[in-house]
Amino acid sequence: MSRKPGSSQVSTTTTGVPPESTSSRSLRSGIVHLQHGLGYASGSRHTAPCHNSRFAVAGQAGAAGTGRMDAFVFDRDTAVRRVANGVWAGELSSRWNAGTVPNGGYLMAIAGRMLCASVACPDPLSLTGHYLQPAQPGPVTGQVELLRRGRRVSFAAVTLSQRGRGAIARFTGVFGDLAQQTGETRLEGVPPRLPPPVACEPVEPVAIEVAKRFERRVAPGVGAWLGQGADARAELCAWVRFADGRAQDAHSLALSADALPPPLLAVYGARGWTPTLELTVQIRARPAPGWLLCRTRTRYLTRGLLENDGEFWDEQGELVALARQLARFAEPERPPLGLGDVPPSVSG
Amino acid sequence: MSRKPGSSQVSTTTTGVPPESTSSRSLRSGIVHLQHGLGYASGSRHTAPCHNSRFAVAGQAGAAGTGRMDAFVFDRDTAVRRVANGVWAGELSSRWNAGTVPNGGYLMAIAGRMLCASVACPDPLSLTGHYLQPAQPGPVTGQVELLRRGRRVSFAAVTLSQRGRGAIARFTGVFGDLAQQTGETRLEGVPPRLPPPVACEPVEPVAIEVAKRFERRVAPGVGAWLGQGADARAELCAWVRFADGRAQDAHSLALSADALPPPLLAVYGARGWTPTLELTVQIRARPAPGWLLCRTRTRYLTRGLLENDGEFWDEQGELVALARQLARFAEPERPPLGLGDVPPSVSG
Numbered sequence: 001m002s003r004k005p006g007s008s009q010v011s012t013t014t015t016g017v018p019p020e021s022t023s024s025r026s027l028r029s030g031i032v033h034l035q036h037g038l039g040y041a042s043g044s045r046h047t048a049p050c051h052n053s054r055f056a057v058a059g060q061a062g063a064a065g066t067g068r069m070d071a072f073v074f075d076r077d078t079a080v081r082r083v084a085n086g087v088w089a090g091e092l093s094s095r096w097n098a099g100t101v102p103n104g105g106y107l108m109a110i111a112g113r114m115l116c117a118s119v120a121c122p123d124p125l126s127l128t129g130h131y132l133q134p135a136q137p138g139p140v141t142g143q144v145e146l147l148r149r150g151r152r153v154s155f156a157a158v159t160l161s162q163r164g165r166g167a168i169a170r171f172t173g174v175f176g177d178l179a180q181q182t183g184e185t186r187l188e189g190v191p192p193r194l195p196p197p198v199a200c201e202p203v204e205p206v207a208i209e210v211a212k213r214f215e216r217r218v219a220p221g222v223g224a225w226l227g228q229g230a231d232a233r234a235e236l237c238a239w240v241r242f243a244d245g246r247a248q249d250a251h252s253l254a255l256s257a258d259a260l261p262p263p264l265l266a267v268y269g270a271r272g273w274t275p276t277l278e279l280t281v282q283i284r285a286r287p288a289p290g291w292l293l294c295r296t297r298t299r300y301l302t303r304g305l306l307e308n309d310g311e312f313w314d315e316q317g318e319l320v321a322l323a324r325q326l327a328r329f330a331e332p333e334r335p336p337l338g339l340g341d342v343p344p345s346v347s348g
Numbered sequence: 349m350s351r352k353p354g355s356s357q358v359s360t361t362t363t364g365v366p367p368e369s370t371s372s373r374s375l376r377s378g379i380v381h382l383q384h385g386l387g388y389a390s391g392s393r394h395t396a397p398c399h400n401s402r403f404a405v406a407g408q409a410g411a412a413g414t415g416r417m418d419a420f421v422f423d424r425d426t427a428v429r430r431v432a433n434g435v436w437a438g439e440l441s442s443r444w445n446a447g448t449v450p451n452g453g454y455l456m457a458i459a460g461r462m463l464c465a466s467v468a469c470p471d472p473l474s475l476t477g478h479y480l481q482p483a484q485p486g487p488v489t490g491q492v493e494l495l496r497r498g499r500r501v502s503f504a505a506v507t508l509s510q511r512g513r514g515a516i517a518r519f520t521g522v523f524g525d526l527a528q529q530t531g532e533t534r535l536e537g538v539p540p541r542l543p544p545p546v547a548c549e550p551v552e553p554v555a556i557e558v559a560k561r562f563e564r565r566v567a568p569g570v571g572a573w574l575g576q577g578a579d580a581r582a583e584l585c586a587w588v589r590f591a592d593g594r595a596q597d598a599h600s601l602a603l604s605a606d607a608l609p610p611p612l613l614a615v616y617g618a619r620g621w622t623p624t625l626e627l628t629v630q631i632r633a634r635p636a637p638g639w640l641l642c643r644t645r646t647r648y649l650t651r652g653l654l655e656n657d658g659e660f661w662d663e664q665g666e667l668v669a670l671a672r673q674l675a676r677f678a679e680p681e682r683p684p685l686g687l688g689d690v691p692p693s694v695s696g
Binding site for chain 2: 132133187280285
């Protein structure tokens with residue numbers, strides 16, 4: 001059950017080929033593309049060089065990165081630019097909506113980009129989001145506050161605001177360099193025993209925007225997952241990857257961690273949804289390219305409050321993230337779908 | 349496995365008798381005593397009246413509460429007072445030190461008092477702490493920021509600072525009224541199967557201050573818990589209560605949730621300690637008076653980063669809190685003890 005650091009794999013898989021090249025555009029607009037700017041888009045988890053100096057630091061000039069990654073929709077839709085000292089701008093795309101509202105993990109991914117650039121660290125080690133009110137597609141501003149810059153880890157917060165709506169979310173995080181992270185490794189938990197993606201059943205996207213951005217596969221027979229009643233287990237295991245072939249990285253994990261339907265729907269079906277109050281994602285490793293193996297679970301629903309716990313492994317079996325959120329269980333007069341969609345075989 | 353809201357128990361147990369009465373002092377000094385000011389110190393979880401108007405709100409006059417609770421050391425040592433609009437003051441006592449540093453849950457309890465009073469909500473629903481640098485016993489200042497005041501829940505953050513040291517911690521939280529919290533209850537997890545406190549073995553306090561403030565009892569035979577090696581499970585189950593008889597409430601849970609030794613010590617023994625980077629506590633119910641049943645566990649230590657997960661039930665078997673922290677596993681040249689002590693039968 002225990003794995004030493006030395007046994008960790010170094011991926012040799014390459015990322016998908018971007019469907020178009022738009023690097024010149026990103027350089028012109030000064031948009032930050034953290035992943036490529038760090039030179040670890042090759043998928044190497046431990047050997048990639050880390051060039052902190054290529055980060056935009058709040059108070060310095062704005063942009064970094066070669067921009068090749070903005071060929072992928074995640075990168076285009078999470079691009080941020082520094083507009084003043086500690087002030088960042090971005091654009092919330094409707095492509096990541098759950099219902100009419102941008103997904104909370106999507107907001108976290110944008111916030112993570114602003115924060116990492118501000119603290120000059122390549123990776124979030126943890127991100128915590130407090131969701132103050134529903135966001136809307138459109139321009140968004142981030143006001144960054146540096147809390148502490150340390151030798152090993154740094155801390156910072158950002159408040160996302162939208163014109164006419166005020167603050168919509170606050171994100172606070174711990175930042176570092178996962179490539180430099182050393183120490184013991186010891187695992188008591190194991191990934192879910194799911195057949196390989198090729199032997200699983202695809203979950204076709206339904207009419208929810210964020211669902212269309214991902215490919216999801218579940219074990220054969222899981223089509224009966226939704227609304228099984230009180231005896232069901234509020235748990236969902238699935239393979240997840242970006243529909244356009246973009247590789248996962250430390251920045252996309254926050255979004256991917258929030259891209260599955262709430263596990264409580266296994267019990268209550270479409271009669272409930274679960275708006276997030278607080279979401280914390282611990283990022284433990286830069287994931288290898290490929291599928292993400294996910295298990296989400298709710299064990300304690302108490303008077304309408306619940307946790308949604310997620311565990312995430314990369315395709316090489318390495319634990320890459322833990323997520324937990326506090327959410328409300330909202331009853332039926334509201335839209336039935338929260339953070340994702342439901343398997344179509346049982347929703348129709 | 350499922351429990352409906354209507355079946356929840358209302359406690360009839362009374363709190364312990366304070367060893368002294370110091371109400372006049374607290375009224376003179378304007379110190380806030382949230383618990384008593386709300387009238388739920390009787391231990392009733394669901395029927396106690398909630399008088400939000402008795403809270404000190406940032407921007408209004410400072411203090412509330414009858415002060416009877418300050419006879420207990422927890423209440424004295426977490427008392428806070430408003431000194432200006434959005435600015436609070438308190439005093440970090442060395443009585444809650446782990447080593448030379450005040451325990452992180454203790455800082456959270458003080459922050460929770462400042463925040464609840466500021467947002468005029470009786471209960472934290474969740475508190476997240478980011479620990480920027482070690483605190484020291486002595487005066488502490490809290491700068492409160494109201495993020496959103498809503499009908500059902502409110503959000504606020506506070507930065508704790510100490511003179512000459514700057515910011516030591518940031519706490520962000522979601523606040524509401526647990527007495528008004530309604531909705532489904534459904535439990536898939538169960539409390540640990542521990543003999544009742546009377547049949548468990550006391551863990552005598554060692555020379556760590558925070559340990560002296562609690563009575564802890566573990567199952568017979570658990571004395572061999574520490575340093576069992578790689579095959580051990582990094583888990584600890586225990587009964588916990590305040591040594592001076594103070595009842596638990598929503599404010600003391602944050603501290604109690606951080607009062608057990610790091611579960612990883614079951615494996616590594618005294619060679620490691622685990623400084624906290626981020627701690628989130630979800631508070632699900634006001635606990636009934638009496639013992640708190642605790643289970644803490646670390647399943648994933650990855651290159652020196654780990655989660656410490658806690659589940660907490662009150663003596664009537666109700667889930668009252670979940671806690672998770674991101675911590676570093678620090679190697680032996682540092683003090684061996686992190687957030688608590690270790691059973692004396694194996695530490696001596």
